[in-house]
Amino acid sequence: MNKFWSPAIQSLVPYTPGEQPRIDGLTKLNTNENPYPPSPAVEHAIKHFSVERLRLYPDPDAGRLKDALASEYKLNREQIFVGNGSDEVLALAFMAFFRQTRPLLMPEISYSFYDVYANLFEIDYKKIPLDESFRVQLSDYSHENGGIIFANPNAPTGIAIELADIEALLKRNTESLVLVDEAYVDFGAESATSLVNKYPNVLVVQTFSKSRSLAGLRIGYAFGHPELIEALERVKNSFNSYPLDMFAIEAGCASLSDRAYLNKTCQQIIATRERSAEALEALNFVVCPSSTNFLFAHHRTLTGAELMTYLRERKILVRHFNKPEIANYLRITVGTDEEMERLIAALKAHPNIAS
Amino acid sequence: MNKFWSPAIQSLVPYTPGEQPRIDGLTKLNTNENPYPPSPAVEHAIKHFSVERLRLYPDPDAGRLKDALASEYKLNREQIFVGNGSDEVLALAFMAFFRQTRPLLMPEISYSFYDVYANLFEIDYKKIPLDESFRVQLSDYSHENGGIIFANPNAPTGIAIELADIEALLKRNTESLVLVDEAYVDFGAESATSLVNKYPNVLVVQTFSKSRSLAGLRIGYAFGHPELIEALERVKNSFNSYPLDMFAIEAGCASLSDRAYLNKTCQQIIATRERSAEALEALNFVVCPSSTNFLFAHHRTLTGAELMTYLRERKILVRHFNKPEIANYLRITVGTDEEMERLIAALKAHPNIAS
Numbered sequence: 001m002n003k004f005w006s007p008a009i010q011s012l013v014p015y016t017p018g019e020q021p022r023i024d025g026l027t028k029l030n031t032n033e034n035p036y037p038p039s040p041a042v043e044h045a046i047k048h049f050s051v052e053r054l055r056l057y058p059d060p061d062a063g064r065l066k067d068a069l070a071s072e073y074k075l076n077r078e079q080i081f082v083g084n085g086s087d088e089v090l091a092l093a094f095m096a097f098f099r100q101t102r103p104l105l106m107p108e109i110s111y112s113f114y115d116v117y118a119n120l121f122e123i124d125y126k127k128i129p130l131d132e133s134f135r136v137q138l139s140d141y142s143h144e145n146g147g148i149i150f151a152n153p154n155a156p157t158g159i160a161i162e163l164a165d166i167e168a169l170l171k172r173n174t175e176s177l178v179l180v181d182e183a184y185v186d187f188g189a190e191s192a193t194s195l196v197n198k199y200p201n202v203l204v205v206q207t208f209s210k211s212r213s214l215a216g217l218r219i220g221y222a223f224g225h226p227e228l229i230e231a232l233e234r235v236k237n238s239f240n241s242y243p244l245d246m247f248a249i250e251a252g253c254a255s256l257s258d259r260a261y262l263n264k265t266c267q268q269i270i271a272t273r274e275r276s277a278e279a280l281e282a283l284n285f286v287v288c289p290s291s292t293n294f295l296f297a298h299h300r301t302l303t304g305a306e307l308m309t310y311l312r313e314r315k316i317l318v319r320h321f322n323k324p325e326i327a328n329y330l331r332i333t334v335g336t337d338e339e340m341e342r343l344i345a346a347l348k349a350h351p352n353i354a355s
Numbered sequence: 356m357n358k359f360w361s362p363a364i365q366s367l368v369p370y371t372p373g374e375q376p377r378i379d380g381l382t383k384l385n386t387n388e389n390p391y392p393p394s395p396a397v398e399h400a401i402k403h404f405s406v407e408r409l410r411l412y413p414d415p416d417a418g419r420l421k422d423a424l425a426s427e428y429k430l431n432r433e434q435i436f437v438g439n440g441s442d443e444v445l446a447l448a449f450m451a452f453f454r455q456t457r458p459l460l461m462p463e464i465s466y467s468f469y470d471v472y473a474n475l476f477e478i479d480y481k482k483i484p485l486d487e488s489f490r491v492q493l494s495d496y497s498h499e500n501g502g503i504i505f506a507n508p509n510a511p512t513g514i515a516i517e518l519a520d521i522e523a524l525l526k527r528n529t530e531s532l533v534l535v536d537e538a539y540v541d542f543g544a545e546s547a548t549s550l551v552n553k554y555p556n557v558l559v560v561q562t563f564s565k566s567r568s569l570a571g572l573r574i575g576y577a578f579g580h581p582e583l584i585e586a587l588e589r590v591k592n593s594f595n596s597y598p599l600d601m602f603a604i605e606a607g608c609a610s611l612s613d614r615a616y617l618n619k620t621c622q623q624i625i626a627t628r629e630r631s632a633e634a635l636e637a638l639n640f641v642v643c644p645s646s647t648n649f650l651f652a653h654h655r656t657l658t659g660a661e662l663m664t665y666l667r668e669r670k671i672l673v674r675h676f677n678k679p680e681i682a683n684y685l686r687i688t689v690g691t692d693e694e695m696e697r698l699i700a701a702l703k704a705h706p707n708i709a710s
Binding site for chain 1 (some may be wrong): 357358359360361362363364367368369370371372375383386388389390391392393397398401402404406407408409410411412413414415439440442443446450451452453454455471472474475530531532555556564568569570571572573582583585586588589590591592593594595596597598599600601602603606
């Protein structure tokens, strides 16, 4: 405690991102990064960027990037917001929409930044349990609320929600905003982008950090009705006018120009994921059905903590969450085939894992 | 108004950044950008950056950049915070320190983002008038307060505050934080960085956007007591874990490695500024004494609005503020000698400007 702090700061418990150690020879399967580099179009754009231009401010509206997104996703510029990673887009959305008298609803197990935002902005919230198979059941989101947020596919479970269930929720829940966080949607779930033209109460948030291999550049975006986008712009322009730098705008546009590369690398990751899930099941793991670039799994006899430590000693990083409901699980990013074979081989070498 | 908005959003009046038009042949003297490119070390760092790395998240703590700042400014890493431009650093500081029951004090005329932040975070504030020569008189900041913020040099006046006056304020005002916004300090004011080791209640905020010619990359930072930095880290990690992308970290470090270039370009701008101020005075302008890379001036007979329009028609952009106290002034960025000669020639050609 320090007398110069705002009183509200003292009770903040910040989000803990996965580790980013720089250790040679590490197999890094802990932060859901894409194992493939970004599209060659990104490299081309960066190599041809005139560094002299950096003396100028970027376009505060990132208009070129919005136009490229509009063209790729068949929307208008007025339906698009861009920000410094989807984390910033989510934070601004919490300010813009969820500071209500009624509580925000979110899944009991989901992206753990949601409650951090709620605490930062002093937003009351209520957590809705998953069902016994770890699925988000949107029929359970029937309490009076000032907003609903969930991830589709959900994290860290990796399980997708049916688009029909989301549409039914939008029809039922007409008085508050429904935010669908689609960070992992390109790996196999159905996007709610198609609902943006039909419903004024849905905001879809996506990112360039996962399927587009641009985590290092911090680009996130949201799709929604122009009046929802206006609220985000108001908050953004009251907070930081230029959150996207020139490289983010350039690289984002370049990535959007290469849909074939996105499709190819996503298909590779999906194929590796399915093979890896089978290999883990053969080693006595229970694996949630994943529509993402990670697998959420627990072993039938070994704890998550001991497996994480065991793998770490072998220079393989996976993510483990210290929460009672999921303490036995590991979240394993889908890497290249070679990285996943390294993981499987390390697990097979464990004295107590029967293969 | 839209029923999905947080009620507080409706009354927000966002900050209006200067225009960023992309028009060929424009002389752009409206957003205080540096007329010189960034250090050649920046170009080298970017050309040698391996684009493949962008698939990974950046270091959330930007440790290398903090270490480079620590080394350049003779501080410890624990005394340094970095963010997505000094605007983001300021926004996070408002959340971390100024959400108090007593009002924040700020100059009546200063960076107009300060009241935008205060409104966004529902912070009560009191504006202290400048003296008759447009100077910030810190002896006037004696009201009970929950914090004090000012820019040194002040914007848009360009006038510096004596470091002794800042130190006297820190000694007097021991119960709340004093934030010194030094965006323009390298152009001729004395930094309060030297006070960071002596006073636990001072936070110094600087940027790479002006003197280091990196506005396009969004890098700001703060110096202060480790407990102040901890508050900023808490808020940042509750808002957005990775605000600085890989290029910002790389280019920031490269820029810090080339102090000679910084000194040389700042000296060039100062020399151009002094020549331009004299030329404007010869054209019947009253020019505030500037310690920045801009000049704040008004003509003795012509209004600010008419001069801005006149210059704009000649493809010269300068900034004009629609506030009664300063409506007659123009804020003119110091460009290259050639750009300033173009400005002076255009003014000389005005039928009602006697030379």
